[in-house]
Amino acid sequence: MAVIAEVRELGRHVGEEVTVRGWIQTMRSHGRIGFVVLRDGSGIVQAVVGQKDVSPRIWDRFQALTQESSVLLTGLVREDARAPGGYELTVRDLVLVGRSEDYPIQPKEHGVDFLLDRRHLWLRSSQQRAVLRVRNEVEQAIHDFFYARDFVRIDTPILTGAIGEAATTLFEVDYFEQKAYLAQTGQLYVEAAAAAFGKVYCFGPTFRAEKSKTRRHLTEFWMVEPEVAWNDSADNMRLQEQFVAYIVERALERCRNDLAVLERDTTALERVTPPFPRLDYSDAVKMLQERGSEVEWGEDLGGADETMVSESYDRPVFVYNYPGAAKAFYMKENPADPRTVLCDDLLAPEGVGEIIGGSQREDDYDRLLARIREEKLPEEAYGWYLDLRRYGTFPHAGFGLGLERTVAWICGRAHIRETIPFPRMLYRLYP
């Protein structure tokens, strides 16, 4: 019996007979010779079937193959520089495992709704696989970065009382006899953990019931949120640039093939090295106004403004110290200009826009309570959060990086819906 091999390891089996297991991507015949391309998840390999080399039964089986049929192919491994992957299989035996009829996704162009309805199958397409391999690499890079720096991972709850960013975009859950909400962020919880562990982070799904249908919005998306005791806003930005540079470097180093499949120009990514430029919010507003934006001092930057700023730099750029009124209640007032808070957004280049929001946190009990009241937030839900300022308060800062936006940027995809295996959007819950 031939040894079973994954396509990725065929190089170790040249001159041997192996069995590969997978799905038929394409098949064609030239008279008495047939070619199939098989995908097994680890790679793709071309297999050649000669009518004279196999029994009529095997030849007939080959002729009847269809796209996405699952098969076992047994044959000799040969080196072939022209073949995708560099190896070719000369088939001796073919076993059909699962027939596939009328596979809906064809090499032609399909509409995106058609594809999203069939996301469970669309995942098998080469570009989708490349994007999700980059996502996989970025996720491992996230964990490796923080693990190597002695951060403790803290899994924050999804089911919460009303606490988070904005009450208007909460998903409500029936929690036995209570009302619960899906977490918009883990930040408030990692702040508590920072007093126990010093350096912590969370990584998991977060939820926003936003009625936005843009290329940058999902209702369910993943965020990584580090929080560091004793860091101020400047430390925070330094950590962000090191972190982003590390992620991008890992993708460049280990996902070359995937980025090639996506036809990503990697020169823009190779420039992503610290330090990143830092642009004061007021200077950003001035620059935008000069270029025709109608933004006024005091407002948050919109998507178009962010794009305009990010297009002016060849690497990610920090915009820092926004007006407090435009930002969340937990950000620390800037002692040098109390109209502003000690925060930053990191805008990715090539028009991508915001991938990180970060800030030093308000560590003064009275100021924080005043902000909670100003925002008319339910004070009782924030009692435990205020406790962190009551029992040994401490300067601390952190940020949230949106995984899907980051992967979209690295992959050069315009829409983040392709960067998550099963996107959830307004009115889309299936599959």
Added chain:
Amino acid sequence: MAVIAEVRELGRHVGEEVTVRGWIQTMRSHGRIGFVVLRDGSGIVQAVVGQKDVSPRIWDRFQALTQESSVLLTGLVREDARAPGGYELTVRDLVLVGRSEDYPIQPKEHGVDFLLDRRHLWLRSSQQRAVLRVRNEVEQAIHDFFYARDFVRIDTPILTGAIGEAATTLFEVDYFEQKAYLAQTGQLYVEAAAAAFGKVYCFGPTFRAEKSKTRRHLTEFWMVEPEVAWNDSADNMRLQEQFVAYIVERALERCRNDLAVLERDTTALERVTPPFPRLDYSDAVKMLQERGSEVEWGEDLGGADETMVSESYDRPVFVYNYPGAAKAFYMKENPADPRTVLCDDLLAPEGVGEIIGGSQREDDYDRLLARIREEKLPEEAYGWYLDLRRYGTFPHAGFGLGLERTVAWICGRAHIRETIPFPRMLYRLYP
């Protein structure tokens, strides 16, 4: 100015003056000498203050310190074998950052509800920190195990249509004009991804609206769920034992101090090496009946039965091939005995019980559809899942390991509520 140092790195600064930043765990005085223990998240260090060595102002500050006050301590690092951590600080300067008054958690015993109400502070206690450091190590070990084996991580959705394990334990969400449910498992989604990537896994929070108040239940808990194309049930059990042995070994290797804080007897963990014993379900029932259990062939094993089985072995034990009627609809019928399915539960020793449920999946379209109808599941929600059997079906198998139960076992904690930073239980949503 003294260099800022983390407690974990004091060994590099012997004979130098450093500043450490953290929280006061304990303080006491002997006449003109004072001792404080400071925690900074990376470790704890004892600091000594001599009245004659500091100014009266610093001495007064020291005398006024309270539990959990946050401070900067500056002083000389000395080696001292008797000190916790092996180093001691001779204080020259002390800055109070955040005063803490009437910190609610005292070294005395508190009731568990009292502590859970203050979970945001309880995290600072040494045993809780040790448990969550082990959790952190186990999580990184999970990712490292699969990354090294070329699995692709697939993040499965939390918001789903009605699909999963049991309709009776679903949390319902208002999703714009639709009803959504919180995912009980990512399995069905990783099955789809296995046809694209071969070897995949998901890791994230899962939800069960169970009205159970036992030491083994949380309403929100984390699961890791690998899925492997072409694996059968025997392959699946081999992967499980390798995986569990790897996790336990990592914790033993890298969390010695934490396990010591928890007074965990590690000899039981050192025995966790493959192969694990395998017990056929029918044999398990016979054994249980002989020992007085009232379990009948055909029923699932209850918690007490699992405990009885697991106490009979000195390492984890597989119970495999349960009756189909007692298990989920997606498990593959056992061709050798169609009353049973190709599945396994892995029971951890020392009376811990189930930490894994795994199975080969039903890959036959007609049989799967029949099972969905038998269980009266909403057929339209499973259309995409059936598609996996329509377009190139393939043998595959996977499992789910419950993170909190596994961490509880490794840490020797009876209740899993301490193994997650912010536990969610029946009627507990706060903090």
